Amino acid sequence: MKHNNHKNYKPRPPPFLASTAPWSLLTIPILLLALVATAAVAVAADNDKPPKRKLALLTASLPWTFGPYQSQMHQLSLLLHAADYDIHWISLHDTVPLGTYPTYDALRPHLGDMIRPPPGFPLNHITFLGRPPDQGKLTAGRLNSLQSEYRFDALLILLDLSHVVPDEPFQMPVVAWVPLHSETVSYSSVDYWVLRQFHGVASLAPSSAMAIRNAVQQEIRLDMEEDDDDGSSTPAAVREMVGTAHVEFIPHIIDGGYISALADAGLELLRDHSAAEMDSKLTHLPMVHRGQERTLEAGHPLSLFGEVRKEDFVVLIQGGNYDVEDRKGWDTSIQAFARFYHSLHDKSRVHLLIHAIESYISSMDRFSDIDPPASVMPRVVAAYKKRADVCLHASKVEGFGMNVIECQAVGTPVITTNYTAMGDYTKIGRSVPHRQMIRSPGHLYEMALPDVAGIKDAIQQLYDEHLALKRGDETALTRRALEIRNFNTWLESTCSPNAVRDKFQTLLIQATSEYKARSKGKHAILSGPPPTSGAYHLVTGYHLPIVDWDAPWTILAADGLKIIDARAIHQICWMHLLNPGGNTSPMVLVLPTKYDDGTVVPTHHPDGNVHDDLTVIVRTFMMTSLQDTMTRRKSFVASAIQHAVMMGSIQAISDTFNTAIVERKRDSASVGSFWNQFSTQHVEL
Numbered sequence: 001m002k003h004n005n006h007k008n009y010k011p012r013p014p015p016f017l018a019s020t021a022p023w024s025l026l027t028i029p030i031l032l033l034a035l036v037a038t039a040a041v042a043v044a045a046d047n048d049k050p051p052k053r054k055l056a057l058l059t060a061s062l063p064w065t066f067g068p069y070q071s072q073m074h075q076l077s078l079l080l081h082a083a084d085y086d087i088h089w090i091s092l093h094d095t096v097p098l099g100t101y102p103t104y105d106a107l108r109p110h111l112g113d114m115i116r117p118p119p120g121f122p123l124n125h126i127t128f129l130g131r132p133p134d135q136g137k138l139t140a141g142r143l144n145s146l147q148s149e150y151r152f153d154a155l156l157i158l159l160d161l162s163h164v165v166p167d168e169p170f171q172m173p174v175v176a177w178v179p180l181h182s183e184t185v186s187y188s189s190v191d192y193w194v195l196r197q198f199h200g201v202a203s204l205a206p207s208s209a210m211a212i213r214n215a216v217q218q219e220i221r222l223d224m225e226e227d228d229d230d231g232s233s234t235p236a237a238v239r240e241m242v243g244t245a246h247v248e249f250i251p252h253i254i255d256g257g258y259i260s261a262l263a264d265a266g267l268e269l270l271r272d273h274s275a276a277e278m279d280s281k282l283t284h285l286p287m288v289h290r291g292q293e294r295t296l297e298a299g300h301p302l303s304l305f306g307e308v309r310k311e312d313f314v315v316l317i318q319g320g321n322y323d324v325e326d327r328k329g330w331d332t333s334i335q336a337f338a339r340f341y342h343s344l345h346d347k348s349r350v351h352l353l354i355h356a357i358e359s360y361i362s363s364m365d366r367f368s369d370i371d372p373p374a375s376v377m378p379r380v381v382a383a384y385k386k387r388a389d390v391c392l393h394a395s396k397v398e399g400f401g402m403n404v405i406e407c408q409a410v411g412t413p414v415i416t417t418n419y420t421a422m423g424d425y426t427k428i429g430r431s432v433p434h435r436q437m438i439r440s441p442g443h444l445y446e447m448a449l450p451d452v453a454g455i456k457d458a459i460q461q462l463y464d465e466h467l468a469l470k471r472g473d474e475t476a477l478t479r480r481a482l483e484i485r486n487f488n489t490w491l492e493s494t495c496s497p498n499a500v501r502d503k504f505q506t507l508l509i510q511a512t513s514e515y516k517a518r519s520k521g522k523h524a525i526l527s528g529p530p531p532t533s534g535a536y537h538l539v540t541g542y543h544l545p546i547v548d549w550d551a552p553w554t555i556l557a558a559d560g561l562k563i564i565d566a567r568a569i570h571q572i573c574w575m576h577l578l579n580p581g582g583n584t585s586p587m588v589l590v591l592p593t594k595y596d597d598g599t600v601v602p603t604h605h606p607d608g609n610v611h612d613d614l615t616v617i618v619r620t621f622m623m624t625s626l627q628d629t630m631t632r633r634k635s636f637v638a639s640a641i642q643h644a645v646m647m648g649s650i651q652a653i654s655d656t657f658n659t660a661i662v663e664r665k666r667d668s669a670s671v672g673s674f675w676n677q678f679s680t681q682h683v684e685l
């Protein structure tokens with residue numbers, strides 16, 4: 001772990017040399033790589049069988065803890081282990097000292113109060129890998145360090161994209177299994193920059209796979225000169241190094257037969273027991289008595305699960321709605337149900353059942369030393385879905401929406417918002433067009449606003465279908481049976497464990513060859529002098545334009561800035577990006593700038609604020625992130641420096657280059673030596 005002491009901020013001489021010299025230190029890693037390759041071939045020849053590929057899986061937490069990502073990754077780990085991968089597990093949120101833990105028992109002393117795996121939970125196929133505490137985000141650089149520590153052959157990530165910082169190219173094949181929370185991937189989003197880094201992208205819905213392809217499979221837009229006569233690398237090599245990720249649609253694993261079996265078992269139990277009784281029975285904990293709606297009371301003549309009410313119309317809203325912006329759209333769904341309900345003449349046989357997974361359950365599951373409710377909940381959850389006549393799941397956005405597919409898997413139609421994954425996965429039921437888009441301050445993505453009137457109409461239509469089914473209408477019965485059959489065929493061919501495993505095996509192979517192609521491009525570039533163009537895009541002005549360029553660096557400059565040696569600056573930028581020395585790539589570079597009278601632009605105004613004429617070069621992905629909250633160049637420069645200082649990731653380019661001038665008279669109030677100010681003030685902002 002690098003510490004952010006002040007030494008790091010001192011300007012260092014640039015590693016940049018004369019433009020014809022090959023990059024320093026580059027030949028060593030290439031030679032090593034060649035040796036490693038030879039060794040691998042030798043081992044393979046000895047044993048007939050190629051060595052197992054060492055695959056690291058990275059997700060939110062450990063496999064037995066509560067959460068869809070953990071559960072999906074665990075299922076996938078079993079499938080890929082059976083397909084001959086050597087499985088390693090890295091947890092994002094659990095701090096475990098660096099080291100290899102071959103068993104749960106070896107890992108356990110480091111887990112504090114964390115809940116134990118349930119008896120029989122399969123973990124023998126997993127080796128756990130420690131990860132030191134990070135103050136901050138999961139950067140590509142930190143993942144590269146883990147790779148040098150543990151030497152895995154490939155990494156598979158299941159996380160929201162916002163967790164990953166694309167600070168440098170990955171030094172191993174990386175596949176990301178990603179939910180996309182927007183309809184398109186915009187060049188001005190951090191997601192775009194993160195997605196570009198992966199070698200393979202497994203997108204959780206067909207429409208988002210399309211959106212990701214549209215963004216990352218476009219040729220990179222770099223302003224590069226085709227014919228450089230000084231022997232520096234060609235645009236073709238740069239394009240090869242940037243590469244094109246393989247993008248596949250790979251859903252979460254859903255075993256339809258298993259969910260149906262759970263639902264049937266749950267319904268059986270709910271006939272004689274209330275949900276609270278079942279909870280208590282299966283967890284061996286005392287029952288918590290609460291006021292119960294009598295429609296949920298087992299044995300009560302009015303129970304929804306008994307004989308008397310079995311033909312009543314039940315609309316179910318189910319899940320955890322824990323996002324502050326009501327991402328699941330329960331507000332609008334409840335309004336829609338209310339409109340439908342109040343429009344009815346006879347309301348006596350119509351019910352709204354809201355089954356919320358309380359947040360205390362997930363935290364209890366993770367941290368107390370008791371059996372998790374994992375044995376109870378799935379049965380009740382599935383049974384409610386099966387009893388329901390409609391699952392109402394009209395969210396503002398979904399990356400996947402497990403509930404939508406699971407409801408249909410037990411034969412219950414769904415009502416969704418026709419936006420992102422929900423539109424893709426609504427096969428029995430209605431997907432309602434959204435009303436308009438909304439943006440919630442502080443939330444990364446815009447979302448679709450569900451349409452109350454449209455949802456109300458959809459409930460009405462499904463209510464009419466329900467009545468037709470219950471009175472034995474042949475057309476309705478045949479149509480529903482056909483819909484269910486088609487859905488199950490689709491589910492089996494698309495989401496079954498084997499279908500998902502097969503797609504991952506193919507994608508891992510494709511990602512590995514993409515990684516090799518990018519490395520080849522990178523080595524081609526590193527074997528000559530750095531390219532003399534394409535590294536940066538220059539912006540000026542009081543307010544900055546919204547990012548729509550692919551250049552990896554952006555120069556933020558005062559009006560009138562004139563770059564004297566652009567080729568040298570491009571080379572320095574490429575050098576820092578490709579980082580052949582293996583140090584962490586800086587996020588911000590300070591470019592020495594003079595006024596037309598030869599005096600140096602200072603770093604600060606006398607009041608301590610960053611100087612308006614200071615020229616900084618920042619990683620473009622950083623700009624996309626800052627642009628969510630600011631527009632002034634001044635604020636950008638201050639924030640970029642602040643972030644970079646915090647991460648120990650700022651460097652100043654040596655003023656031995658005559659790099660840039662601001663073509664105007666200097667501001668006489670702020671004369672001073674650039675270097676002295678920079679190194680003594682440490683950019684404390």
Ligand SMILES: *[C@@H]1O[C@H](CO)[C@@H](O)[C@H](O)[C@H]1NC(C)=O
Pocket residue numbers: 418423424426427430431432
């Ligand atoms: C969602 O909207 C698109 C575009 O209007 C339409 O083609 C598609 O059929 C709709 N999906 C569903 C499930 O209704």
